[in-house]
Amino acid sequence: MKRCERRATLTHGDKLYFPAVGLCKRDYMTYLAQIGAHLVRHLRHRSVTLVRCPDGVGGRRFYQRHLPPHAPPTLPRREVPGERPLIAIPDVETLLYYGNLGAIEFHAGLHLVQGPGAGCPTELTFDLDPTDPHDFERVRELALRLRDVLRDLGLDGIAKTTGASGLQVWVPLEEPLPYTVTRPVVNFIAAYCASRWPGLATTERLVRHRGRRVYVDAPQHGPTRTLIAAYSARAVDRALVSAPVSWTELESGVSPGTLDIDAVRDRLAREGDLLALAPRNAASRVQAVYDALPLPWRQMRVRSV
Template sequence: MGDRLVRVEDKEIKISNVDKELYPGITKYDWILHLTRLAPYLLPYAQGRYLTTIRYPDGVKGKSFYQKNIPDHAPDWVKRTTWGEIEYILLQDTATLVWLGNLASLEFHVSFDRAEHPGYPTELVFDIDPSVEGFEAVMETALLTRETLRSMGLDGVVKTSGATGLQVYVPIQPRYSYEETRQISQFVARFLQDRHPQLITLERSVKKRGNKVYFDYLQHWRGKSLITAYSPRARSEATVSVPLKWEELKPGLTPEDFTLETVYQRLEQVGDLFAPISQPNHRYDLQAILQFISTKA
C-alpha cells in the first residue's frame, strides 16, 4: 500500500495507504476523490461549527473512535477553536476535508451553534429514529412534524441521517439560547406524542420503546452534534445524509437509495436542497411562540 501526494487549494497533502479498502470496493484514494466532489455541498453548513469526526483506521469493518480534539500532528493551516476543554477542528475548506479523509474520518458531525456565536443555535433540529426495521413510520412522523411546525408558522428541510432515520431542520434567528429552543422542541415533541401515542415515543431507553418511532428533541443541545448534510456514513452501503423534498417521503423510499455512487446524479438533478438551511434567506423569529408556550406553562 503506497502513499501519494495531492495538492488541494495550494496545500500539499500526503495520502497514505492509498489502496486500503475503507468501504467495500472503495479504496482510500477513491474516498479522497469522493470527498473533493462532496466538498461544495458539505462545507457550507459545516463551516464555523465545532467538528466531531468518527475515524475508522481499518475501514467500516474495523474498529472506530470519536475525535473531537485536533490531533497534535495537524498542519498549522487547519483552522481550530477552543470551547471548554476541547480544541476543535473547524472544517473550513476542501484541504481540511481531504486531510481528515486521509485519517480515515468517515463521518462528519457538527454542532448546532457556530464558534463565532457560541450558545445560540442556528436551527431547531428534530432527530427521528425508528425502534424497529422499516422507514415508513419514520416518514410518517416527519410529515406529522412538518404539519405541526407549519401550524406554528414554521417550516424546514428534511434530510436522511444516512443511517435509519430522518432529521428536520428549521432555520431560526441565532439569538435564542439552547434553553429557549428546548422549550419549543419539547412542546412540539410532547404535542406529537400526545396526538399520536401509538406511533411516537419520547422514551430514551431503546428497550422501552417497543415498535414506536423515537422523537429525539434532546440531542439539540450545547456540546452535542449531528451528522452534517452530505456527510457519508460508516455503513457498508456507503450511504450519504441527503436532503429531500417533502413530497419524496412516500412508500418505497429508503436511506439506502442515497450512496456515494448515486448522490452525484441526484445533485445534478435536484441541486442543493439544503441551501435554505446552510445559506438561508430567511430565519424564523421565535418570540411569539415562546410567549405562547409561557402562557401554557
C-alpha cells in the same frame, strides 16, 4: 482560527473502505473532493466531531474532537481556554486532510462558534430515531405529520436522512435564537407529537419502553450536541450518506438505502444543496411559538445533556 496552507495528500488509496460495495479509500476521497464545498458549508464555524475508521468500516473506529497530536502547525484549529485545541474544518483542503486520516463521519454542532449569534442555534432540529432500524416507514409517516404540525405553527422545515435508519427534520432560521428559546419549543413539539400519536411517536429515552414507536430525540437539540452533517458519509457497509430530501420524495416513499455516495454526488450536481436552498424561518415566528407555550415549558432549564 489558523488557516491551512498545506496540500491535501492521499495515502494507501487502494485500501478497501466499504467492502460490501467494493469502494476503496481513493473512491471515498474522490467523493469528498467533489462534494466537499457542500459538506464544508455545514461544518464551517461549528464544533466538529469525527468518526474515524482508518482501516475502513470493518475495522476499528473512534470518535475525535481534538486536534490530532501529529497535526501540522498550519492546520486550522479552534482554541478553547483550558482545553486541547479542537478540530475546525473551514475549507475543503482541511476536510481532505481528515478524510485521508480515515474520517468517514463528520458531525457538527447546531450553533456557530464565532461571529454574530455565536452560541445560538441556527435551526430547530428534530431527530427521529426508529426503535426497529428496518422500519423506516414509521419514521417517514411521523416526519410527514411533524411537517404538518410545523406548518400549523407557521414554520417550514426540510427533512434529511441520517445515512442510517432515521430522519432529521430541520427548521432553518433567518437569524440565530438562544437555546433558552429553541430548546423548549423543540421539546414541546416533540411531546405534542408523542401525545397526539401515542402509537407512533415517543419521547421515552429507554429503548425497552418504546415498543415499535419512533423516538423523537428532543435532548439532541442542545448546546453540547452534534448531528451528522449533510453530505457526510456514514460508517456503514453500503457507503450511505446523510442527505436532505424533499417532502415530495418522502410522500412518494423515498428510501434512505438508495442514497449512497454515488447517488448523492449525482443529486448535488443535478439539484444543488436542498438544505442550503431551504426557506429560512423568521426568528420572530419561533419566538411567538415560545411565548405561547405554557409557563412550565418556558421555564425549562437548558442543560448540557
